[in-house]
Amino acid sequence: MKWAMVLGIVVIAVLITLYEWPKMNKNQKKERKAFAVLTMGSVVLAVLLVYFPDMPGPTQLVDSLFKPFGKLLEK
Amino acid sequence: MMERGKISGLQMAILLYPTIIATAILLVPAISGKFAEQDMWLSPIWASLAGFLTVYIALLLHNHYPELTIMQYSGKIIGFIPGKIVGLGLLFYLLHTNGVVLREYGEFVVGNFLPSTPIIVITGSMAFVCALSVRGGLEVMARSAQIFIPVFMTLFLVIILLLFPELRPANIFPVMDDGITPSIKGAIVPSQWFTEFFLIIFMLPYLRTKEKRMTWGMLSVVAVMITLVITNLFSLLLFGDITSKFTYPVMSAARYIDVADFLQHVESIVMAIWVVGVFIKVSVFYYAIVIGTAQWLHLSDYRPIVFPIGLLLIIFSTWVAASLQELSHFLSTVWPFYALVFQLVLPVLLLLVAMMRKKAAENDN
Numbered sequence: 001m002k003w004a005m006v007l008g009i010v011v012i013a014v015l016i017t018l019y020e021w022p023k024m025n026k027n028q029k030k031e032r033k034a035f036a037v038l039t040m041g042s043v044v045l046a047v048l049l050v051y052f053p054d055m056p057g058p059t060q061l062v063d064s065l066f067k068p069f070g071k072l073l074e075k
Numbered sequence: 076m077m078e079r080g081k082i083s084g085l086q087m088a089i090l091l092y093p094t095i096i097a098t099a100i101l102l103v104p105a106i107s108g109k110f111a112e113q114d115m116w117l118s119p120i121w122a123s124l125a126g127f128l129t130v131y132i133a134l135l136l137h138n139h140y141p142e143l144t145i146m147q148y149s150g151k152i153i154g155f156i157p158g159k160i161v162g163l164g165l166l167f168y169l170l171h172t173n174g175v176v177l178r179e180y181g182e183f184v185v186g187n188f189l190p191s192t193p194i195i196v197i198t199g200s201m202a203f204v205c206a207l208s209v210r211g212g213l214e215v216m217a218r219s220a221q222i223f224i225p226v227f228m229t230l231f232l233v234i235i236l237l238l239f240p241e242l243r244p245a246n247i248f249p250v251m252d253d254g255i256t257p258s259i260k261g262a263i264v265p266s267q268w269f270t271e272f273f274l275i276i277f278m279l280p281y282l283r284t285k286e287k288r289m290t291w292g293m294l295s296v297v298a299v300m301i302t303l304v305i306t307n308l309f310s311l312l313l314f315g316d317i318t319s320k321f322t323y324p325v326m327s328a329a330r331y332i333d334v335a336d337f338l339q340h341v342e343s344i345v346m347a348i349w350v351v352g353v354f355i356k357v358s359v360f361y362y363a364i365v366i367g368t369a370q371w372l373h374l375s376d377y378r379p380i381v382f383p384i385g386l387l388l389i390i391f392s393t394w395v396a397a398s399l400q401e402l403s404h405f406l407s408t409v410w411p412f413y414a415l416v417f418q419l420v421l422p423v424l425l426l427l428v429a430m431m432r433k434k435a436a437e438n439d440n
Contacts, residue, residue, distance in 0.1 A: 016382040024379055031379045036418050038383035046390050057394040058171045059405055062413050069412040 009046045013039050049070055077377055080214030081283040084291035084334040089220045091272060091295045093227060094359045096302055097352025098179055099268040101233075101323045101345075102308035103303055106407060108319035111261025114251055115311055117320070119303035121262035125419065126269030126296040132422050133272070134289055137279045145276045145422075146370035147151075152429045161421065162371045166364060166419040170384075174391030175402065175410075177202060178314050180353045181392065182399045187326060188346060198392045205358045206385040208367055210378055213281055216358050221312060223351045231302070234325075234350045236311065237332045242312040260290060265303070267411045270418035272296060277363040322403070361388065 017039060024031050049055060082090075107118040145165070150158030170240040181198040189197065208216050251258070275292055282288060310324040313331065321327045329342040365384055369377035396402035 012386065016386070018379055020379050020382060028375065028379075030372065031374050031376060033381060034368075034374055035379045038387065042383055042386040042390060046386070049390060049394060051382070052217055055394075058167070058174070058391065059395050059401075062171070063405065066409045066412050069409070071408075 005050045006047050009043055009050070013043045077375070078213055078281050078366065080212040080217075081281055082213055082217040082278065083283050084287050086221060087275070087278050087282060087288075088291040088295035088298070089224050089348070090278065090355065090359055091275060091292075092298050093104035093224065093352040093355040094222065094274060095268050095271050095299045097349065098176060099265065099299070099303060099354040100306050100352070101183070101325055101349065102179075102406075103265045103268065103301055104307050104324040105319050105321055106264045107261035108310070108316075108324070109261070109305060110263070111257045112316055112319075113247060113249065113311065114258035114309040116247070116304055117258035118250075118261035118265055119307060121259050121298050122266040122269050122303075123296055124269075125266035125298035126272050126299065127293060129270045129272045129419055129422070130289075130296060131293040132276060132419070132426055133276045133279065134292065136278065136422055136429065137425050139426075139433070141285075142280055144280055144366070144370060145425075146367050148429075149425060152425050152432065159371070161425075162367065165417060165421070166367050166371065168413070169360055169364045169367065170387065170391055171395065172414070173357060173364065173388055175406070176276045176353065176357055176360065177388065177392035178395055178402060180349070180357070182344075182402070183323065183349060186399070187323075187342070195389070195393065199389055201353065201357060202385050202389050202392075204354060204360075205361050206381050208354075208358050209362045210381045213278065213362065216355075216362060220355050223355065227348055227351050230348050234329055234332075234341065234344060234348075235305065237334065237338070238309055238313065238328060241331055242309070244312060246312050246315040247308075265410050267414040268416070269296065269299070270414060273418040273422060274359055274363055276422070277366060322399075361385070364388075368394050384410055 002017060017035075021032075024035070088091075103119070104115065107115040111118050136145070136148070140151065143151075146162045149161045153161065165363070177198050179192040180201060184197050185192060185194050208219060272292070272295070280287065306325060310318045310328060313328050314321070314324060318324050326342055326345050329345045332341040333339050361384070364378050365381050368384065369378060374380070396405060
């Protein structure tokens with residue numbers, strides 16, 4: 001089933017690109033770069049999460065930064 | 076100019092109200108109930124002080140740089156590179172929080188109504204609808220909120236009225252048995268919902284008129300406070316000290332409603348309130364992320380990055396926690412401090428530096 005999820009993610013990314021890419025002007029180079037980086041980054045992250053769902057995420061990062069404070073409200 | 080739409084003060088208040096209430100209405104009664112017990116209805120009043128403070132500070136900051144948003148003036152206040160770092164941290168915070176909100180929504184719908192639907196379908200479709208409204212711009216969001224809020228309020232009043240016969244006023248006693256401390260403890264976590272008024276910073280530059288900004292902001296805080304006091308009071312009068320044992324007290328309260336064996340299953344109304352509220356809440360956060368990212372990267376238009384960020388948002392909603400238990404533990408321990416740092420401490424520090432800079436500039440002249 002995992003390959004189907006990966007396929008789904010790629011299809012969504014392609015659909016978004018097909019919709020947005022022609023709407024941007026030739027001289028909007030920066031926008032195109034930002035769009036490409038964000039879309040590619042999301043696809044890579046999504047595929048990684050399909051195969052490694054337990055990858056440490058943003059919550060673990062914040063948890064480790066704020067741990068001493070968090071203990072105050074533990075009950 | 077990136078955002079061409081303009082909104083009025085009333086529309087700003089209408090956008091902010093569900094942004095705070097949507098998740099607070101379901102989760103706050105249980106959280107304040109845990110700390111404050113029978114004084115839990117007092118907690119939102121203390122918590123709202125954080126809301127007033129946040130709105131006030133956001134307005135003072137805005138007065139220093141009336142045309143800019145926080146992404147632009149943070150660079151002017153503390154220098155280019157530190158400004159970019161602060162901006163990136165803020166974007167990460169907003170994306171993470173929005174992921175949490177989307178996940179809460181998904182967990183609630185799956186847990187109560189659609190038990191066999193995969194959660195990604197629910198969060199994904201909500202993210203898609205929000206993406207469409209964000210792509211439309213701030214004005215479109217404000218107008219859709221204007222249509223939805225009367226519905227939201229009416230449904231809330233219907234629930235309140237139907238619950239009236241079930242209440243046991245004796246549950247409220249003894250009032251302030253252990254003094255004022257428990258109710259203040261119960262206000263610590265809810266106060267972080269009030270600091271979400273910080274999002275006003277992203278709307279202030281796009282207001283049509285400059286007058287009455289303060290009034291509308293404060294009125295919105297008052298409306299949220301009153302709604303939360305009513306919610307907490309009703310959960311308390313209905314369930315007494317077992318309120319904190321429920322995950323969603325308001326939901327369980329609505330299940331109670333049974334008028335003449337005829338009017339039942341009113342919890343679907345709570346569901347409607349929740350969907351409408353979350354739609355606006357996610358849109359407002361989403362808008363802040365998109366416009367913030369566009370300004371952080373100095374793009375000329377924010378619309379091309381709406382959908383890619385939506386994809387990222389769905390990823391974050393599955394990534395934030397493995398289960399609802401893990402999520403609610405995070406929300407009631409670490410999140411209050413995390414939110415406090417970005418929503419109140421950061422604007423206060425920026426304001427102090429901006430004021431010192433202004434003083435220094437005046438002294439030079």
